[in-house]
Amino acid sequence: MGSAFGQTYFISLFGAELKETLSLTNGEFGSYYSLATIISAITLIWVGKLIDSVALRKYTLFVIICFSVVCITFGFVSNIVMFFICIYFLRLFGQGLMTHISRTSMARYFDKNRGKALAVSGYGSSFAEMIFPFIAVSLIGLIGWRLTWITGGLALILFFGLLAFYLLRNHQEYHDSFLKNNISESNITWKRRDVLKDKKFYLYLPITLMMSFTVTGFLFHQVEIAGYKSWTLEMISYAFVFYAISAIIGTTIAGLAVDKYNARQLVPFFSIPIILTLLTLSQFNGILILFVYMSILGLTQGMAENISSALWAELYGVNNLGAIKALMHFFIVLASAASPFLFGFILDQGDTVGSLILITNALFILFSIMSYFGKYFK
DSSP: OGGGGGSHHHHGGGHHHHHHHHTOOHHHHHHHHHHHHHHHHHHHHHHGGGGGTSOHHHHHHHHHHHHHHHHHHHTTOOSHHHHHHHHHHHIIIIIIIIHHHHHHHHHHHOSTTHHHHHHHHHHHHHHHHHHHHHHHHHHHHHHOHHHHHHHHHHHIIIIIIHHHHHHTTTHHHHHHHHHHHTGGGOOOOOOHHHHHTOHHHHHHHHHHHHHHHHHHHHHHTHHHHHHHHTOOHHHHHHHHHHHHHHHHHHHHHHHHHHHHSOHHHHGGGTTHHHHHHHHHHHHOOSHHHHHHHHHHHHHHHHHHHHHHHHHHHHHHOSTTHHHHHHHHHHHHHHHHHHHHHHHHHHHTTSSOHHHHHHHHHHHHHHHHHHHHGGGGOO
């Protein structure tokens, strides 16, 4: 939940104020943001693997404290250089490391109930998507955008920081027990360089990136798509509630399924709902389709995040999971950075929402088939 301050949907709420303060165009604002995000993802490849060797309590508190300082500093942004540096650290500590800590810890320390643990941790993101935009918009109106960021930074350290300090107080004992009872008995111990040489990694990688690619592309261009479908922005804002609630349902369903079966069996099939929904979206324009589309988008996103997080732990063990997931985060960021450009290029060709949907579905089907064949590789 605390990662929200570094997520795109939250930062974008301050876009108008930031562009006015810094005299930025839409293109300049997006370019600086994308570049800072990509650099933060590259950094995470190295910083993220430290979770494998540094005590979780120290690692978590360090990230929260740094994240808090960056949020407070963002309230004093006055020039382009300061803006770029703050965006870099917001994306690194928030969207990157806060999420990285949560997903890696759940996948590592829970074995039999890994899916359920990932589901519960995923609720935080969905709750934040439902309430943080409303809180932010309200605070901007009451105290201004700068004090809103300062308030957010203080909330990080006073709430999330103290909570982590208390809840992880006995974790070292649990970790020592985990090392003794789990890792020493495990014969699945992959290093990052070994993963990159593994053939099945490249069969599973595309489908695990596809939801981030799709969600980012469709939501980034939601205003353009809404124009083709005759939807208003007010309708879309209501539909986001359905998106967040459905994401909770999706991650819960996936969590139960992962524990009953395994992620490797589920990966080829989680995209079926979104494929069918996009086909429906290409044929109909009614308001009901908007809510169905946003609901299934959230449902599939929740399922994809849970299944993907469990998949890498199943395939490559938990000894070096932090390093492996940091690498995955880098690929996810690249996929997310590519879709706004590619989707925009397709939409610029004219009334091409149908073509966009057709191409997206074709990729989903292709990558799902590829992942199905992954089971034939040991």
